[in-house]
Structure formats: C-alpha cells, structure tokens
Amino acid sequence: MQIMDRKNKLPRPKMPQGGPMAEMPQGGPMPEIVKAIMPDFPRWNRLFFRLDCIFVLVYFILKCIFFIFFWQEGMLEDFMGTYTIRYLILPPVVSLIILLAAAALRKRLPETDMRQNAIPVFTMLLLNLVVILMHNVFLITLGIFCIPICMTTVYSSQKMSKTVTLISVAGVFIALLRQFVEGTATDAPLFLVPQGLIAVCILVTVGIAARTALRMTDGQREKLLHYAIGIKEEQRNAEAANEAKSIFLANMSHEIRTPINAILGMNEMILRENSNEQIEEYAKNIRSAGNSLLYLVNDVLDISKIESGKLEIMENIYELSSFIHDCYSMVAEKAEKKGLELIVSCNPKLPSKLKGDESRLRQVVTNILSNAAKYTEKGSITLSFDSHDQDGKMMLVINVKDTGIGISEENMEKLFTQFTRLDMEKNRNIEGTGLGLSLAKRLTDLMEGTIEVQSIYGVGSSFTVTIPQQIVDAEPIGDFHQKYSSLADKAGKYHQSFEAPDAKILVVDDAIVNLKVIVNLLKSTKMKVDTASSGKQCLEMVSQNAYDLIFMDHMMPEMDGIETFAKMRELKDFPNENTPVIMLTANAITGVREQFLQAGFTDYLSKPVSGDTLENMLLKYLPKEKCQTEAALGSEATETDHPDPLKELSGLYPKVDLEKGLTVCGGSYDVYIDILKTYAEIPEGDKLNELFEQKNIYEYRSRVHGLKSSSLSVGFSELAEQALALENAAREEDWDFVCANHAAFMDEYRMAVDAIKKVF
Numbered sequence: 070m071q072i073m074d075r076k077n078k079l080p081r082p083k084m085p086q087g088g089p090m091a092e093m094p095q096g097g098p099m100p101e102i103v104k105a106i107m108p109d110f111p112r113w114n115r116l117f118f119r120l121d122c123i124f125v126l127v128y129f130i131l132k133c134i135f136f137i138f139f140w141q142e143g144m145l146e147d148f149m150g151t152y153t154i155r156y157l158i159l160p161p162v163v164s165l166i167i168l169l170a171a172a173a174l175r176k177r178l179p180e181t182d183m184r185q186n187a188i189p190v191f192t193m194l195l196l197n198l199v200v201i202l203m204h205n206v207f208l209i210t211l212g213i214f215c216i217p218i219c220m221t222t223v224y225s226s227q228k229m230s231k232t233v234t235l236i237s238v239a240g241v242f243i244a245l246l247r248q249f250v251e252g253t254a255t256d257a258p259l260f261l262v263p264q265g266l267i268a269v270c271i272l273v274t275v276g277i278a279a280r281t282a283l284r285m286t287d288g289q290r291e292k293l294l295h296y297a298i299g300i301k302e303e304q305r306n307a308e309a310a311n312e313a314k315s316i317f318l319a320n321m322s323h324e325i326r327t328p329i330n331a332i333l334g335m336n337e338m339i340l341r342e343n344s345n346e347q348i349e350e351y352a353k354n355i356r357s358a359g360n361s362l363l364y365l366v367n368d369v370l371d372i373s374k375i376e377s378g379k380l381e382i383m384e385n386i387y388e389l390s391s392f393i394h395d396c397y398s399m400v401a402e403k404a405e406k407k408g409l410e411l412i413v414s415c416n417p418k419l420p421s422k423l424k425g426d427e428s429r430l431r432q433v434v435t436n437i438l439s440n441a442a443k444y445t446e447k448g449s450i451t452l453s454f455d456s457h458d459q460d461g462k463m464m465l466v467i468n469v470k471d472t473g474i475g476i477s478e479e480n481m482e483k484l485f486t487q488f489t490r491l492d493m494e495k496n497r498n499i500e501g502t503g504l505g506l507s508l509a510k511r512l513t514d515l516m517e518g519t520i521e522v523q524s525i526y527g528v529g530s531s532f533t534v535t536i537p538q539q540i541v542d543a544e545p546i547g548d549f550h551q552k553y554s555s556l557a558d559k560a561g562k563y564h565q566s567f568e569a570p571d572a573k574i575l576v577v578d579d580a581i582v583n584l585k586v587i588v589n590l591l592k593s594t595k596m597k598v599d600t601a602s603s604g605k606q607c608l609e610m611v612s613q614n615a616y617d618l619i620f621m622d623h624m625m626p627e628m629d630g631i632e633t634f635a636k637m638r639e640l641k642d643f644p645n646e647n648t649p650v651i652m653l654t655a656n657a658i659t660g661v662r663e664q665f666l667q668a669g670f671t672d673y674l675s676k677p678v679s680g681d682t683l684e685n686m687l688l689k690y691l692p693k694e695k696c697q698t699e700a701a702l703g704s705e706a707t708e709t710d711h712p713d714p715l716k717e718l719s720g721l722y723p724k725v726d727l728e729k730g731l732t733v734c735g736g737s738y739d740v741y742i743d744i745l746k747t748y749a750e751i752p753e754g755d756k757l758n759e760l761f762e763q764k765n766i767y768e769y770r771s772r773v774h775g776l777k778s779s780s781l782s783v784g785f786s787e788l789a790e791q792a793l794a795l796e797n798a799a800r801e802e803d804w805d806f807v808c809a810n811h812a813a814f815m816d817e818y819r820m821a822v823d824a825i826k827k828v829f
Contacts, residue, residue: 110186113223117189118175124196124213125164132157160203167195186224193217194233201244214240215275227283234276241268325366330678333359337680338589353402382515385781386541387427389419393454395431400438400450409445414453415546422542423465429512430536434467436509437532441471448472448529465538470531476524484522485510509534566684566728572695573597573615574687577607577633578622578653587620590680594687604628604636611637615644617691620674623654630654631668638669649690653678663797672790685729689786693723714742714828722824726784741783742829748783749825754818761811769807770799776818785821788814 136157139145145152171192178185194217201214214237221230245265336359339352397413404411434452441450451470456463476484485507513520518536576587576598584600591598599614601607604625611619623630634650637643649671665673674686688696715727753776760769777792791814798806 110224114175114185114189117220117223118171118192120216121171121189121192121196122168124193125161125168128164128196128200129161132160156203160199163199164196167192167199186226187229190217190220190224190229190233193220194236197237198240201240202247214272218272218275218279222279222282225283225286227280230276230279230283234272234279237272237276238269241265241272325362329359329363329366333363334587334590334678335585382426382429384425384539385427386422386424388422389454389546390421392427392431393452396434396438397452399431399435400442403439403442404450407442407446409442409447410449412449412451414451416455417545417547419454419456419546420463420540420542421544421546422540423463424539424541425465425536426516429516430465433509433512433534433536434469436506437469437534440506441469441473441530441532445471445473445529459537462537463540465536467534467536468531469534470529472529475526475528475530476522477526481522481524485520566681566698567688568593568595568697569687569691569695570595572617572687572691573599574618574620574691575599575601575607575610575614575616576620576653577601577604577625577630578620579603579625587678587683590678590683591687594684596687604630604633607633608637608640611645611648612640612643616648617695618687619645619648619650620653621650621670623652631665634668634670651686651690663794666790666794688728689726698728718745718824718828721827722821724785724787725821725824726786729781729784729786745783745825746829748779749822749829753779754815754822758815761807764804766799766802766804766807770796773799780821788817788821791817 136145136152139152140149171188175185175188178188194214197213197217217233218230218237221233242265245262333356336352336355340349340356343349343352393413393415397411401411438450438452449472451468453468453470455466455468457466458464510520513534513536516536518534521533521535522530523533524530572594574591574596576584578584578587578600579602584602588598588600599610599616601610605628607619607621621630621634625633628636630652637645637650650669652665652670652673654665654673654675671690672686674682688698719725719727753772757769757772757776760772773792773795777789777796780786780789780792791810795807795810795814798804798810
C-alpha cells in the first residue's frame with residue numbers, strides 16, 4: 070500500500086527494510102542530500118577493523134603483563150604449562166585466526182556489499198567471546214560486549230543490533246555455566262550469579278538504548294531519504310519535460326514552417342509573374358507578414374537552443390554595408406507605415422569587411438529596431454554605426470535611438486526578461502511576445518558583447534550594442550547611402566542564376582502545395598522536375614528513372630524521408646545509386662543537420678525554401694556540364710566577368726563554388742583572389758595533422774572548425790561540409806569517425822590548396 074503525499078497527491082516511496090543502504094535509489098548518481106545524511110561506510114569499516122586489531126594487540130600485551138606478574142609472585146609454579154597454553158598462547162592465536170579470516174572475507178567482498186558492514190561488528194563479537202570464555206566473568210571483561218552493540222548504531226541496523234545483543238547475553242550465560250562447572254560449590258553461586266545478572270542487565274540495557282536511538286534517527290533519516298528520492302524524481306521529471314519540450318519545438322517548427330513555406334513560395338511566384346501594381350502591393354504585404362511570423366518562430370527556437378546550450382556562434386566574413394542595408398530593410402516598411410522617420414548614420418571610416426557571426430548580429434539589431442518601431446508612435450528612429458578599439462580589438466558600436474514611450478525606472482530590471490511585456494495595460498494594443506529583447510541580450514552575451522540602455526519615460530530610449538569583430542578589409546566603407554541605393558536596386562527583382570535544360574530532378578513531398586512551389590520556383594531554369602507525394606511513389610520512380618538530384622521531404626505519413634532513403638539504398642541495380650539526395654525539412658532544431666548527414670544524405674535544405682537558396686543548392690550538386698550559369702546566359706554578367714585565373718582554378722578544382730566565394734567577398738575579384746592566396750599560404754593542414762597525430766581531440770575540433778569557416782569563405786563548400794562532420798565528431802569525442810575520415814579530408818584539402826598555388 071502506497072502512502073500519499075497530501076500536498077502533491079503523489080505516492081511516497083515505500084522504504085525497504087535492511088537499513089538506509091537498502092533505501093538508496095538505484096540506477097543513477099547518489100543525490101547530494103543522501104551523501105550528506107549517510108555515513109561513509111567504507112571509512113567506518115576500516116576504522117572498526119583497526120579497532121579489532123588494536124583490541125587483540127592490547128589484549129595480548131595485558132596477558133603478557135599478567136603472566137610476568139603471576140610468574141614473579143610465584144603463583145604459576147604448579148600449573149605453568151596449563152596457564153601458558155590456555156591463557157597466554159591459545160586466546161591470541163584464536164583471535165589472530167579470527168582477524169585473518171575477517172580480513173580475507175573483507176577483500177573478497179566489494180565495498181558496496183552490505184555484508185561488509187557486519188564483518189567488523191561480528192569480528193569484535195567473536196573476539197569478546199574468546200576473551201570471556203577463557204576467563205572469569207568480570208565486569209571489566211564484560212564491558213567490551215557493549216562495543217559491538219554500539220558499533221551497530223553506525224550502520225543504522227536494528228536487526229544487527231538485536232542479534233549482537235542476544236549473542237552477547239548468550240555468551241555471558243555460557244561463561245557463567247563454564248564457571249559453575251569449573252568452580253567450587255561453595256563460592257561459585259555467591260560470586261558468579263550476582264555478577265552474571267548485572268552483566269546481563271547491562272547488556273540488555275545497552276541493546277535497548279541502541280535500538281531506541283536507531284528508531285529515533287531512522288524516522289528523521291527516512292524523511293530525508295524520502296526528500297532525496299523526491300528530488301531525484303523531480304530531476305527525472307524535469308529531464309523528461311525538457312525532452313518533451315524539444316520534441317514539441319521540433320514538431321512546432323515543422324507544422325508552422327511548412328505552411329509558411331507554401332505561403333511565401335506561392336507569394337514569390339506572384340511577385341515574379343504579376344504586373345498589376347495593386348496586387349504587387351498585396352503580395353509584398355503577405356511577404357512582410359510571413360517573414361514576421363517566421364522570425365517569431367525562429368526566436369522561440371533560438372531561445373530553446375540557448376537554454377539547452379546548443380546554440381553556437383559561427384563566424385564568417387561579411388560586408389558591413391550589406392549588413393546595414395539588411396538591418397534597415399527589415400524595419401523600413403513598418404516605420405514607413407507608421408509615418409516614422411528612419412535615419413541611418415554610419416561612420417564613413419568604418420572597415421568595409423568584418424568577421425563575426427553576421428546572422429546573429431543581424432538578429433540582435435533587428436530585434437531592437439522592431440522593438441523601437443513597436444513603441445514609437447511619432448518622431449524618428451535613428452540607427453547609427455561606429456567603432457572603437459578595446460584591448461587591441463575592434464569593437465563595433467551599434468546604437469538604436471527612438472522617440473517612443475520610454476521605459477520607467479522600475480521596469481528597467483525586467484527589460485530583458487523573456488515573455489515579459491512592460492506596462493501591459495497601457496501597451497495592450499501593441500503586438501509582441503516579449504521575446505525580442507531577451508533573445509538580443511542572450512545572443513549579445515554569447516558573442517562576448519554588451520547592451521546598454523538609457524531611457525527617459527515618455528521621451529524615448531537608446532540601446533547601445535557593443536560587439537567585438539575582426540577586421541578583414543580596413544578599406545573605409547565610405548558613403549553608406551550611395552551603397553544602399555545600389556544594393557536596393559539589386560535586391561528589388563529576381564535574377565535567374567542558371568539554366569539546366571538537360572538536368573532532371575525529383576522532388577518528394579506529401580504536401581502538393583509545396584511541390585507546386587518548388588516546380589514554379591524552378592520554372593525559369595528549364596530543367597525537368599518530377600514530383601512524388603509519398604515515400605512509396607518515390608521508390609517506384611527512382612527504380613525506373615535516372616535523376617541528377619533528389620529532394621526528399623522529412624516528415625511524411627506512412628514512410629518518412631529517412632526511412633524512404635534507407636529503403637532506397639537497399640535497392641539493387643537501380644539508376645540512382647550515386648545520385649545526391651538533399652533532405653528537405655521544416656525542422657530547424659539544432660542537431661538535425663548532423664542527424665541527416667549521418668543518415669547518409671548529401672545535404673540539408675531548411676524550409677521555407679527561397680528561390681535563391683534553392684538555385685544555389687542545385688548549382689552546388691548538379692553536374693557542372695548541365696548548368697549554364699548567369700554569365701553564359703548573358704544576363705547581367707558576361708563571359709569576361711570571371712578573370713582567367715578563376716576559370717583556371719575552376720578547371721583544376723571543379724568543386725570550387727566561385728559564385729559563393731565572390732558573394733562572400735562582396736563581388737570583388739581582387740579581394741577574392743587575395744583571400745584565396747591567404748588560404749593557401751596559411752599552414753592549417755600541417756597544424757591539423759599534428760593535432761591528429763597527438764590525438765588532441767579538443768584542439769583538433771577548434772582547428773577544424775576554423776578550417777571549415779575559412780573554406781566556406783573561399784567557396785570550398787564540400788570541403789567545409791567534411792570539416793563540419795569532423796568537427797561534430799570531435800565534439801562528441803567520436804575518435805573512430807575522425808580516424809576514418811581525416812585522411813580523406815586532408816587529401817581533399819591538399820587538392821584545393823595545390824590548385825590555388827598552381828594558378829596564383
């Protein structure tokens with residue numbers, strides 16, 4: 070029958086018998102509170118065993134002293150041999166045998182075995198029996214029986230205490246019987262009976278006192294153990310709840326991002342093909358609202374990643390003017406609708422190219438800008454950029470100043486608390502969840518930066534973000550407004566990046582709308598696009614048709630993408646054995662990319678899929694001979710746009726993604742070539758090999774992470790993917806994976822470096 074906890078209505082665990090060690094929760098680390106209330110049994114066992122040895126030694130020394138005294142007084146003349154054997158030699162020998170047997174038994178049993186606790190107690194009890202049976206029943210020898218009884222209290226065992234007490238009393242009666250048999254009829258009863266009765270009373274009293282003390286302490290110990298077990302159960306429940314939250318977030322990511330993918334995809338087709346200005350305005354509003362919803366979902370997921378410690382800062386090279394343009398564009402429409410003046414101020418001496426986590430930094434700035442736009446009804450929002458040096462580092466300083474409602478002093482300390490809205494009654498009509506500023510603060514902390522806030526209630530607020538960044542190109546950024554105009558013109562319309570009329574791909578997705586989105590997004594590429602709405606249909610099509618690339622949806626009924634891919638690989642003699650398969654999923658939880666790569670997928674594409682991202686993925690994996698790029702199409706670039714050295718590099722190392730490398734370098738061929746030379750000159754491969762030989766997995770992970778980032782920066786995407794796989798393996802301390810793949814990675818790296826050196 071279970072005892073119910075009245076407060077929490079949960080069953081209290083029933084405490085098993087056999088002492089507190091039996092009450093210990095099994096199958097996990099010992100709770101700290103249990104460690105605090107439980108004795109250190111191995112320590113007490115060692116201490117008591119030493120006490121047993123000391124007892125035997127002292128007993129032998131006393132016997133020697135008595136022997137010498139009796140011998141000098143002439144009391145042993147008539148029975149020297151009997152006394153020597155019976156009282157001097159035999160008891161110590163028997164005691165020594167008992168000690169050796171106990172020591173051998175202790176070594177055979179593990180320290181966690183409960184029988185370890187009984188060994189020193191019963192060893193002392195046996196030694197006492199030897200002493201009392203070899204001598205008369207004197208109180209001085211009787212007192213030693215109280216020692217093993219008291220020893221049992223350390224182990225909190227009432228059963229052991231009762232047993233030791235009964236054996237001690239029995240030992241006294243046996244000793245009395247022996248004395249009656251050996252003593253004279255005249256003095257034995259008078260001398261032994263009172264002494265024996267007193268001895269029994271003392272032993273029984275000590276035994277009762279020991280058991281009473283055990284009952285009193287066991288009650289308190291049981292409460293503490295129950296509390297400890299409750300804490301352990303709460304920890305298990307918390308872990309289960311956290312796992313359930315992760316599953317929920319993964320499902321939420323898929324369920325919400327999938328329809329967003331359909332909305333934004335179809336809306337992009339409207340923007341591409343529509344010529345009506347009014348409809349175009351509607352479509353732009355849809356795009357804005359869809360992106361806002363997508364940002365909200367991403368904020369929730371990022372908060373979860375930060376709390377679980379799975380969000381990592383990924384540094385890359387970016388162009389500052391493009392970054393400022395993106396931040397401005399994210400909030401410009403909202404500010405314009407509210408009639409707010411959005412001012413951008415940028416120090417023209419700022420470096421044009423920096424290195425840092427551009428996406429996370431953009432997330433911080435746009436969250437602060439969006440917050441300013443929400444709480445500003447009239448006036449202006451000013452976004453300014455500057456820098457200063459601190460301890461030899463370049464600190465990028467971003468300030469967002471508004472003329473909004475401001476923040477009261479009592480609300481300042483709650484400002485960065487997640488899911489907290491300030492002045493709810495006054496601001497109930499303002500949209501928001503209270504996540505933006507909390508996420509901005511956490512991301513800033515992860516990037517080793519700071520956020521400072523100054524505000525006057527009713528006048529406005531000023532947020533200053535300071536983030537350390539590395540200077541890649543110290544050339545001044547110049548007039549941002551001129552660069553913004555050119556960037557805005559380029560971003561205004563869709564530009565086709567390639568045509569591939571001879572290419573054929575398969576898209577697998579159970580949502581028909583998603584299939585239509587991808588088919589329409591790829592309409593201008595002129596490639597052949599087949600579709601399948603289930604895993605079963607996919608298996609039928611791949612067994613009959615050859616494809617250059619396959620996009621596989623993750624979450625499908627009956628047979629999901631991973632299961633479909635596994636069954637596809639089991640097919641024999643089918644025309645798609647070496648076809649790249651890209652996982653297409655709305656699951657944005659950290660770690661899914663590694664999961665898909667380990668399952669054998671070539672790459673991973675997150676929903677919602679944009680036209681540019683989709684085309685870049687196709688360019689990356691489609692056969693180069695089947696793709697006519699933008700230069701060959703004669704759109705905005707010409708064949709001469711790619712200098713001869715880059716053409717030669719592409720010939721020597723076809724896996725280089727020149728377009729991506731140029732994009733990272735802001736479209737500047739000179740900068741791109743300079744970075745390629747630097748990449749080849751730095752001996753990263755030698756350092757990585759050295760760490761591999763040393764089996765220094767922690768430094769290896771750090772070094773391969775840097776090589777991954779630099780490879781991405783020069784357009785070596787496939788090499789970066791291999792580096793990422795090695796980095797993840799090193800993070801999980803999977804040295805077998807590193808050993809199996811390091812050599813292949815180094816061969817690929819040397820091929821890339823050798824190609825650069827031959828060209829430049």
